[in-house]
Amino acid sequence: MNAIYILWLRQLKRYFRSKARIFGSLAQPLLFLVALGFGFGPIFQKAGGGNYIEFLAPGIIAMGILFTALFSGIEIIWDKQFGFLKETLVAPVSRLQVMIGRTVGGATVAIMQGVIVFVLAYAIGFRPANAAYLPLALIFMFLIALLFTALGTAIASVLDDMQGFQFIMNFLVMPTFFLSGALFPLRGLPKIIEGVARVDPLSYGVDGLRGALGVGFQFGLSADLLVLGVAVAILLVLGSYLFSKIQI
């Protein structure tokens, strides 16, 4: 338990110390909120979609969590290259504990990033419909964070250097984000796009957040929780397995 705690604490310390990273990774969500939110707002309104900022903000919060969480997981590659991973791998602590500590640490950091994006969205005019549902939003943030930290861990366990990072960003992370319904409603879409969106676990995270923050669910609360929960469980098992197989 102490081992998990100290690993979690390390992730937090690293996060709070890299101010450049915190601010740097806020620029993108802010740009999306402002440019897309105000840019497409009038059209969205005219098309009968309602207030676009209200619709968009949960998607951008999910984006902030997605990127931070995935990067926290991927950080294992840096630890591999800079040698620190060895220190944790030879310690008398099971790899499962190491993986849990890191993943929960990474997820915590990602949730903080999500909360900061929420505050930014609030500052430019986003208002959640009902404050009573905020805890539910936090649960969805936690699930999204856990899901993608575990995914990052799984990826980082099998890669030896950052050369594949660009590939992962372009072929996995970006499609996961853009096809999740974070930016547009998943209604009346071409079959293929809708099909992809349906298997994208982030779609359910975005939908859950949107429901909790007031726009309304599309898939339904229980469907969102179920799909996300199952995806989290699968990736945690996969991540733990791959992490336990690391040889340096």
Add this chain to the structure above:
Amino acid sequence: MAGEDKKDLVIEISDLIKKFGDFMAVNSITLGISKGDIFAFLGPNGAGKTTTIKMLTTLLHPTSGNIKVAGFDPVSNPSDVRHSFGIVFQDPSLDDELTAYENMEFHGVLYGVPGVIRKARIEQLMKFVELWDRKDDLVKHFSGGMKRRLEIARGLIHHPKVLFLDEPTLGLDPQTKNHIWSYIQKLNKEEGMSIFFTTHNMEEADKIAGNVAIIDNGKIVARGTPQELKAKTNSSSLEDAFLALTGKQIREESAGAAEGMRMTRRLWRR
């Protein structure tokens, strides 16, 4: 190995082989190290020293052969093995974004050293390597020698049955080396801690080690006390004995991507 009782061995290696593709990094070595020994594992660059240590310390799986560390098999029982040893790695293994104290604390907690002892030992060791006044500085601001001292101090927070030291004194000045070795010898004597170390400094091996093995191209080429090896090769120093046994050709060491990056980083940071 004649005359060594298996029960008194802290490390047993038999027919150990590690292949990376076609390359035989470790080519069927058999070796026993007695409890309480200070054992030096010597060899030119790329001979297989670090690979052997990685297999002993559960970081790499052998291609074939058997190993026991403190009676446990690192492949089938990594957890018990990890409870038995401590290690100071050859290449950097500190977290640059944490302070010196946090690195020590992290290690102590991971190794389950109880709070009171942990605090006392961290303070004692950091004073010992003269880093106590820098304890709250981020490690990234440390020089190469300071990082090395911190890594050694960190490796001594818990007191394992076997301590692996992979080129521990590389880059340290003679005073610090001396200082650190006398501490380790004291641990060896007082706590019966077995020491397994590698070095390229033959004088150091001669002075410190009770037993020595020389590995070259993945094979053990000689084994004995430093005196025995000198006598065997008619050499006056262990360095001459080493050269007589391994030849004078300079070895090439292959470097993977991570290795290359570490090298670059070392050039910049150390």
